[in-house]
Amino acid sequence: MMKMITTLIAGLILLFTQLASASQAVDAMLKVYSDAGAGPFSAEAGQRMWTEKHRHNKTPMERSCSSCHTSNLGDSGKHAKTQKVIKPMTPGVNAKRLTDTKKIEKWFMRNCKWTLGRECSAQEKGDFLLYIQK
Amino acid sequence: MMNIYRKLLTIAAVIAASTVLFSGTVYGDDDDHKWGFGWFKQSKLDVAPVNNQVYREECGSCHFAFQPGLLPEKSWRKMMTGLEDHFGDNAELDAETQKSLLDYLVANSADKSNYKRSKRIMGSLRQGEVPLRISDTLYFKKKHDEIPLRYVVDNKDVGSYSKCEACHKRAEAGSYDDDEVDIPGVGRWED
Numbered sequence: 001m002m003k004m005i006t007t008l009i010a011g012l013i014l015l016f017t018q019l020a021s022a023s024q025a026v027d028a029m030l031k032v033y034s035d036a037g038a039g040p041f042s043a044e045a046g047q048r049m050w051t052e053k054h055r056h057n058k059t060p061m062e063r064s065c066s067s068c069h070t071s072n073l074g075d076s077g078k079h080a081k082t083q084k085v086i087k088p089m090t091p092g093v094n095a096k097r098l099t100d101t102k103k104i105e106k107w108f109m110r111n112c113k114w115t116l117g118r119e120c121s122a123q124e125k126g127d128f129l130l131y132i133q134k
Numbered sequence: 135m136m137n138i139y140r141k142l143l144t145i146a147a148v149i150a151a152s153t154v155l156f157s158g159t160v161y162g163d164d165d166d167h168k169w170g171f172g173w174f175k176q177s178k179l180d181v182a183p184v185n186n187q188v189y190r191e192e193c194g195s196c197h198f199a200f201q202p203g204l205l206p207e208k209s210w211r212k213m214m215t216g217l218e219d220h221f222g223d224n225a226e227l228d229a230e231t232q233k234s235l236l237d238y239l240v241a242n243s244a245d246k247s248n249y250k251r252s253k254r255i256m257g258s259l260r261q262g263e264v265p266l267r268i269s270d271t272l273y274f275k276k277k278h279d280e281i282p283l284r285y286v287v288d289n290k291d292v293g294s295y296s297k298c299e300a301c302h303k304r305a306e307a308g309s310y311d312d313d314e315v316d317i318p319g320v321g322r323w324e325d
Binding site: 082084 | 221223225294296297
């Protein structure tokens with residue numbers, strides 16, 4: 001009986017640790033960015049940058065985050081080239097967003113390079129995360 | 135003398151017989167495989183469907199998850215070494231994921247596949263050709279050469295030949311049969 005209860009509790013703990021929430025992943029990343037010397041972070045700055053238009057040597061046209069994700073985080077977007085639908089960014093509408101730190105870093109890497117022509121700084125990434133999470 | 139005639143006759147018979155036997159595969163139209171039932175028809179898919187979840191996620195989040203059997207091994211190797219400029223987009227992956235996807239692509243590439251379209255694509259390649267776009271292969275071009283540009287490139291619901299699934303309704307399952315084609319705003323396509 002004791003053994004069964006122990007197993008059950010262990011199982012439940014495992015279950016809850018697996019269900020990572022957006023805030024957990026965001027907190028973990030904000031810690032990484034703070035450790036890199038960035039902060040404090042601002043959702044307003046993230047929002048400002050979201051629609052900022054960029055031009056660089058990889059693109060003939062202006063690019064911004066909203067080119068693909070739209071300026072409303074609750075809306076579905078479209079890949080600028082392939083037109084494939086991109087699900088909403090805000091965790092409030094799409095619970096899967098911001099739950100996986102590896103994915104967060106992967107998409108920052110790809111999309112900052114596409115949009116800005118360079119990687120984003122720790123400060124910028126922190127600002128974006130707060131804005132998206134809001 | 136009699137012997138030579140007999141030999142010639144035998145050779146002629148063999149040639150005639152093999153022409154009849156193989157003409158179906160050599161000259162027959164790809165799309166006339168209406169025969170077969172149930173599970174047997176299932177095995178007549180055009181290319182092996184994608185069966186790798188990481189591939190589906192990593193590649194399929196931006197575009198149609200093209201089946202590995204649509205390009206040869208050399209193409210996939212070249213593609214996977216240039217992900218930072220992937221047709222103008224950045225598609226960089228961490229080293230571990232990149233390796234596992236390359237392994238998957240190579241193991242299921244057109245050169246290693248027994249599926250019909252994979253073999254046809256391979257057969258249409260020129261010596262030394264390493265296509266990065268499926269639509270650059272001669273086989274693809276031949277299969278699409280009668281379709282007007284306004285149905286694809288200038289069609290707002292299609293836009294590009296890279297969007298297989300826009301017209302091939304069962305593309306994701308690895309089926310590219312003519313009868314399943316439905317061009318948005320145009321309808322069925324009769325070859």
